Amino acid sequence: MSEITSLTLYELIKNIKEKKISSNEAAKSFVDRAEKSKKINVYVTENFENCLKLSKEFDDKPNFDLKLPGIPIAVKDLFCTNEVRTTAGSNILNNFVPTYESTVTQNIWNEGGILLGKLNCDEFAMGSSNETSFFGNVQNPIAEDLVPGGSSGGSSAALAANLTPVTIGTDTGGSIRQPASFTGTVGLKPTYGSCSRYGIVAFASSLDQAGPMSKDVKDSSILLEVISSFDKKDSTSIDFKRNNYSSELTRNIKGLKIGIPKEYRVDEMPDEIEKLWKKGIEYAKDCGAEIIDISLPHTSYALPTYYIVAPAEASSNLARYDGIKYGLRSSGKNLIDMYEKTRSEGFGEEVKRRVMIGTYVLSSGYYDAYYLKAQKVRQLIKQDFDQAYNKVDAILTPSTPSSAFKIGEKSNDPVSMYLNDIFTVPVNLAGLPGISIPAGVDKNNYPLGLQIIGKPFDEQTVLNIAYSMEEKINYKNNITDWWMK
């Protein structure tokens, strides 16, 4: 049998149910490997001792009816975990220990999952490279000094380095799908309203969604089934009938119509991305899907719209960090001075930049010109998808316009960093489900992903297409454990 840490979630569950591996053995394997993998810097907070203890308790009284029986799982440090420090990658929350649990993580523990630790991410999920984290860069397990993507960069790196069997991230503009694409892993952003936002450190509330990240498509379907739930504690949670995503997973996608949006053929797109996309189209045809050319005419307006909507919502959400109720407090000569110093010392550069942009676009006299305008364009972007879905069942695009870049390469140019999310942002603006699956490599052997976008609440079709294409693509990550040498 291959090593425990390299098993997929499905295989690990099977082995635990068949009593070939105990929960404690699994926990030990992941902890041991993490101890040898400090160099890639995925953990902000380790929960190793507790995980070992809880896994032993599971083995003493196992319940194999659970969906994640005794499975150790590390999660992005944006999910509040009761009595376990939650930082959102920020200095301002460096000492924050929640007294409550996010719904999504609670769903995981209810099904037998055990917390391994909290994973590094861009500060308040604002970034595409994990370089904005207060807790330092994360190394991409694919190659040294390569970013793992972001904002769920600790999650994607932990997964690719076999430090957790599956994980969860959050995706506001691509923060699950882009890091998945950069690390040769699978990442799914569900429909807005599928997974509760309760207990997730808020960034842009109308865009934020939690979702599974995994080594293959089947694992994402298992985890989605666990985390997707209607929750009264989230006012935008939607009460719809959720599928049994893993048992309904099928490779029969014959006759499904898949749209290819011509506007995603952007000018600066490298040849290898274009080639990958063409290859993806051939794979989809091989799976029995019908390919249809479609148009999403407002695609090029999505990023400018996002960079009004997301900072505006962020500036409102981050107003709560005032140095009084929780988090960092700096001393000041009066109340206002204390606020200003606390926020100046507590927030990093990218967060300040976005709070400033958000404050500006919402400030007196500019609201109509920026925020209202952006909401109108957001409507047009959503209508593009509505119209496309009269003709097709799903849409196939590249996940990112490039493969992973070097640490430091883009950190001085915010706009060039933002362009990374060009294919993922429209999906958040329209609230749709989207998955990134590994589909090939570039000239440096760095992974490249394809994105499948679905109709609202149709995660099943998205997963089914991904599952079928995954078999044809047959992608294998070639990770050498270089950081252990």
Add this chain to the structure above:
Amino acid sequence: MVVCDNIFYHMTIDLKTVKHISKLARISLDEKKAEKLATDMNSIFEFIEKLNELNTDNVEPLTSIAETTLRFRDDKITSENIREKILKNSPEKNDDFFVVPKVVE
């Protein structure tokens, strides 16, 4: 920035504006940081200007992606005796209260 007929023309965000915004956002900035932010904000707004190409006069703004009305909950207390939990992470507290710098002389 001039707003007329729903079309906006981007003018440079100057240092004075950056400092005003930083006051509104309650983030103190030194001169060097303010200058850097002015540069960054200008390049970002240049990028945002693209939206001007679109006529959106007859478009309804999208305020919520989930087409549901917000739910009401019963006006009932659901969590009791959580004072300690609420105060637990406070940087400075005094018995049952948050402590803030003196506000009234």
